[in-house]
Every structure is written in structure tokens, then in C-alpha cells.
Amino acid sequence: MIVFDLACDAGHRFEGWFASSDDFAGQQARGLVTCPECGSAEVTKAPMAPAVPRKGNQVAETRPQQAMVSAPLPPEAVEVLAKLAALQKEALKQSRWVGKDFAEQSREMHYGERDVETIHGQATLEEARDLLEEGVAVMPLPFPVAAPEDLN
Known part of the structure; x- marks a missing residue:
């Protein structure tokens, strides 16, 4: 799996996990890569910091695992996520x-x-x-x- 930092045309940044660079390109071409905050399909790869491996004498930080989906979401799920992102955006305006x-x-x-x-x-x-x-x-x-x- 490859993790890409992504950005939409509205400037929202988020991560996407893909099987390969070609998988990202294919999903993007089909309009399947959308911003979770605003729903925009105008998504590009954002600049990323390189992954630098830790030294052998450093302790690895442990983080809880995150549930992931590897297949494209059904249109209904994409719609629900877009609505949820819009609600969060509105709530944060008052926060x-x-x-x-x-x-x-x-x-x-x-x-x-x-x-x-x-x-x-x-x-x-x-x-x-x-x-x-x-x-x-x-x-x-x-x-x-x-x-x-x-x-x-």
C-alpha cells in the first residue's frame, strides 16, 4: 500500500491509501477520489515529506490501527461522507x-x-x-x- 497526501482545489488536505501509483491515477481518472471535507473530485497529490526510517536504537511510537477500505465506496456512502464533511465544516466555523x-x-x-x-x-x-x-x-x-x- 502507498499513502499519498492529497489536496482538493479548495485547499483541503487529506490522506489516501492506494495499491500503487497506477491505482491512484485510475481511481482519479474515474472520479472516485474525492475530498472528504467538501466532496470535490478535483484532487491532486500534495507535496509530502520523505519517510525517513528510525535509527536502530530508537523506540517505535505505537499508534492504534485505523480501519480502512480498499475498494471504491458505493455512491450512497460517498454522499453520506460528503454531507458529514459539510456538517463538520459548518460546525468548526463556530469553534x-x-x-x-x-x-x-x-x-x-x-x-x-x-x-x-x-x-x-x-x-x-x-x-x-x-x-x-x-x-x-x-x-x-x-x-x-x-x-x-x-x-x-
Whole structure:
């Protein structure tokens, strides 16, 4: 499998997994590669950082595995994903990016230490579990969100 960083004509960045470069080209030519955020089929490969192998004395970072689909999705699924991406985009317009401070700021709002507002950011799986155990209302976003400083 090959992982490509992709970008749509609206500037949204996302990843795609393909069996080969030819597989990507074939799916793209058939209009099967679409942006999960806006549904655009005008998708191209984005510049990628090279994969540099770790040194033999470095510990590998462990991440939970992600469920993947290797076949093109049915049109109904593509439509649902496009609607979900549009809903997330609208919701994030009313939200403020807080980056890695997400867990801390969510906790402060929950305990009344600051004004409540809608925020989004990054949290580790452990931080998210801790928040949920404390009764803090949080949820994962269905699609990845880039930090504002990473957007063009």
C-alpha cells in the first residue's frame, strides 16, 4: 500500500491509501477520489515529506490501527461522507482552534474556571478517556482537521 497526501482545489488536505501509483491515477481518472471535507473530485497529490526510517536504537511510537477500505465506496456512502464533511465544516466555523491545549481548556470550562465556548483541537487517546471519565462532553471529529498555521 502507498499513502499519498492529497489536496482538493479548495485547499483541503487529506490522506489516501492506494495499491500503487497506477491505482491512484485510475481511481482519479474515474472520479472516485474525492475530498472528504467538501466532496470535490478535483484532487491532486500534495507535496509530502520523505519517510525517513528510525535509527536502530530508537523506540517505535505505537499508534492504534485505523480501519480502512480498499475498494471504491458505493455512491450512497460517498454522499453520506460528503454531507458529514459539510456538517463538520459548518460546525468548526463556530469553534475556536486550541491545538494541544484542548484537554486542559475543556476541563477548565467543565469545572467553571473559564467561560464556556465551542473549541476544537488535539488530545491523546488517554487525555480523551480521562475527560470522558470526568464527565466532560467531548467527541472525536469524523475527519482530520489541520491546524490553522498548517493551512495555506
